[in-house]
Amino acid sequence: MxxxxxxxxxxxxxxxxxxxxxxxxxxxxxxxxxxxxxxPTFRDVMTGLWAKYNPQKLATPQAFERDPKLVWEWYAWRRELVSKVxxxxxxxxxxxxxxxxxxxxxxxxxxxxxxxxxxxxxxxxxxGNIQRVKCAKEGTVIERWEETGEVPPRCPNCGGWLRPDVVWFGEVxxxxxxxxxxxxxxxxxxxxxxxxxxxxxxxxxxxxxxxxxxxxxxxxxxxxxxxxxxxxxxxxxxxxxxxxxxxxxxxxxxxx
The missing domain is CATH 3.40.50.1220 (TPP-binding domain)
Structure with missing residues (x-):
């Protein structure tokens, strides 16, 4: 001790x-x-590039519907932070x-x-887990998808957007x-x-x-x-x- x-x-x-x-x-x-x-704790990550955003407006289903590219890129940045610890x-x-x-x-x-x-x-x-990705439409975890340059990428099964497999505000x-x-x-x-x-x-x-x-x-x-x-x-x-x-x-x- x-x-x-x-x-x-x-x-x-x-x-x-x-x-x-x-x-x-x-x-x-x-x-x-x-x-x-x-x-970083949830609010600690809202610095620098992301300082102008409210985290509760980036971690909701509504935020993803409004701007899926922004939400995907924010979580990609957070995944990078986690990978370094x-x-x-x-x-x-x-x-x-x-x-x-x-x-x-x-x-x-x-x-x-x-x-x-x-x-x-x-x-x-x-x-959930920030390293996993699931289909926003079907809710199934997706391990592989075709890289077409779209952000976020598309589900290989139904063509819907992919999203982080985490629980957002407003979700059960x-x-x-x-x-x-x-x-x-x-x-x-x-x-x-x-x-x-x-x-x-x-x-x-x-x-x-x-x-x-x-x-x-x-x-x-x-x-x-x-x-x-x-x-x-x-x-x-x-x-x-x-x-x-x-x-x-x-x-x-x-x-x-």
Whole structure:
């Protein structure tokens, strides 16, 4: 554990036992864990070339209908930003945790794919993935298409526009993904909410579901969030420090 966080070790009291005894650990991650890798938050990317645009007017179905070329190019720029960063110690710690508990379900609100790049398997992506593309008309994921110079490109199946496979403002979350996430929360013994504001619904309801079912719920965040109350533990610090430290505290003889 980093020296700066030695004084925080008391916060793990009891949580280490809960993790060792847990049958099912569920983790929900948000923008905070990716920000530690250098991924700009949603509003941070609206600088320079894009400063004159309102992000909520670039991330809606209406915006795409109005100016599909602009929206496609904005997401292409964001994909380039994401491609230049690497998973951090927080992402890697969750891969490690998955190998130490009987069952771990990883749910993310992030669209950057960093969990998968770190080695996490079967990630539930509530908001999609910026690296994937789907047909705006049919909703099917498209892996290959003919490059004709059109922006955005056309679906090879129906000729409709292609768009990023992400959830825009005004759109509902993928039904199967959210149902799987909610069922996991109901079944969890320990629920970690990592780098999330606790403000974005319906994902914000997941730790509350776990609390009501009697799970140990822990927030991992550099600052307090609206979810913090007496039934929830709080580890104050960045995920890249707190998660590896938690694993080291829980399995000291096995941790590197």
């Amino acid at each position: 980093d020296n700066d966080y030695q004084s925080e070790s008391f916060r793990f009291f009891g949580l280490c036992d809960a993790l060792r005894e847990a049958r099912h650990v569920v983790v929900l991650t948000g923008a905070g864990i990716s920000a530690e890798s250098g991924v 690497e998973p951090n110690a927080g992402h890697r710690a969750l891969v490690d945790l998955a190998q130490r508990v009987p069952r771990l379900t990883l749910i993310t609100q992030n669209v950057d794919g960093l969990h998968q790049r770190a080695g996490s398997q079967d990630v539930i992506e509530l908001h 979350l993928p039904v199967q993904a959210f149902n799987d996430a909610a069922l996991a929360a109901l079944d969890s013994n320990v629920f970690l909410s990592v780098g999330t504001s606790g403000l974005v619904e319906p994902a914000a309801s997941l730790p509350l579901i776990a609390v009501r079912r009697g799970a140990r719920v822990v927030l991992v965040n550099p600052e307090e969030t609206p979810l913090l109350h007496e039934d929830v533990d709080f580890l104050c610090g960045p995920a890249g420090v707190m998660l590896p430290a938690l694993i080291q505290e829980t399995w000291p003889s096995e941790a590197d």
